[in-house]
Amino acid sequence: MTIALPLSRRGLLAGAALLAAPAVARAQRGRAASVTAAIYPGAWEEAFRDHVAPALKRAHNVDLEMQALFAVDQVAKFAASRGAPPFDCFVLDPGPRATAVERGMFDRFDASKLSNRALVPxxxxxxxxxxxxxxxxxxxxxxxKLPRPKGYADLFRDPWVSRLGITGFGTTFGTVSLIEIAKIFGGSETNVEPALVELKKVLPKIAAVSAPAALPGLLQQGQCDITYTNTQTVSTLKDRGVDIEFVVPETGATTFLTTLHLAKGCENVDAAYKYIDTVVSRGVQDALQKPPYNFIPVNKEVALGRDLPMRSLDEMEKFVRHDWTKINPLRGAWIERFNREMAK
Structure with missing residues (x-):
């Protein structure tokens, strides 16, 4: 004779959980992970939506969510988050990166977690x-329109000065250019006074003083024919049919990196590393260097574009770099002074 013992509610729930466990595990395996990345608005956001997001989904089944924020806004938003990171990954230029390091906004980076580590210098x-x-x-x-200039000093002479377009310290490329101009007139990385003095002397002759975003349009429209800028802008204008060439100044080209970082305390660490690994992978880097994005690739297996002033990434070690821990404390005053004194 078999006696049926009464089951408790707890026992019923435990049994149901055991039966459901395999189905839950299968569902979890099939569910995509996700990562939230801060990204620059505009071309960067478009490029990452078109190329990074699909590649990340294919390779790792990770969904990419993006927050369109300029670098200073990323730092400000994280600072206001009070320990609850608003995104998993930063993307930053050197100035805001130095600020974020100083304020402890990053988790330590473990490059051994990247399958593409050996392909990045x-x-x-x-x-x-x-x-x-x-x-x-x-x-x-x-x-x-103009003969080829040798260096920054030519920008202050005829025939170049009357066709010159300038911008201030609001961008990384503008800041490093004005620092290099200051150096040729006796200044330094922390003393841009000589650059401002010389610019003020020729200001009546200069063709245009512009916001950074407007300067490419002025070159395209012929309102100015020479400026300091980066290779990405030159490549983009060439794609539009503009007659423009890039010159390495006789004092040397300047280089800087846009970098990816793990936000301090981010929860989706594994997905964040997969995202970063995808961004630096060969296929994605190759896609990002093509028009209309014209990024300079960081993966050694991707051939550099013929219009770049180097044949390999290793050559950039010879280019001029700057210490943004020294620049950052001074830059706000530089921006204010340029805007006040150079407006036309």
Whole structure:
């Protein structure tokens, strides 16, 4: 005779949980993970939506969510989050990166978690993050309108000065250009006074003083024919049919990196590393260097574009770099003074 013992409610629930466990596990395996990345608005956001997000989904079944924020806004938003990171990954230029490091906004970066680590030059990786795009800064000019300049000093002479377009310290490329101009007149990385003095002397002759975003349009429209800028802007204008060439100044080209970082305390660490690994992968880097994005790739297996002033990433070690821990404390005053004194 078999006696049926009464089941308690707890026993019923435990049994149901055991029966459901395999189905839950299967559902969890099929569910995509996700990562939230801060990204620059505009071309960066479009490029990452078109190329990074699909590649991340295919390779790792990770969904990419993006928050369109400029670098200073990323730092400000994280600072206001009070320990609850608003995104998993930063993307930053050197100035805001130095600020974020100083304020403890990053988790330590473990490059061993990247399958593509060996394909990125060692100099582009450190304890806080990894380069995802290189920038090279020099002089751009219209070869049909002007002779080829040798360096920054030519910008202050005829025939170049009357066709010159300038912008201030509001961007990384503008800041490093004006620092390099200051150096040729006796200044330094922390003393831009000589650059401002010389610019003020020729200000009546200069063709245009512009916001950074407007300067490419002025070059395209022929309102100015020479400026300091980066190779990405030159490539983009060439794609539009503008007559423009990039010149490495005789004092050397300047370079800086845009870098990716883990936000301090981010919850989706594994997905964040997969996202970063995808960004620096060969296929994605190759796609991002093509028009209309024109990024400089950081993956050594991707051939550099023929219009770049180097044949390999290793050559960038010879380019001029700057210490943003010294620049950051001074930059706000530089921006204010340029805007006040150079407005036309």
């Amino acid at each position: 060692a100099g582009l990786i450190d304890e806080w993050g990894i380069g995802c795009n290189a920038q090279v800064v020099g002089i751009a000019y219209n070869p049909k």
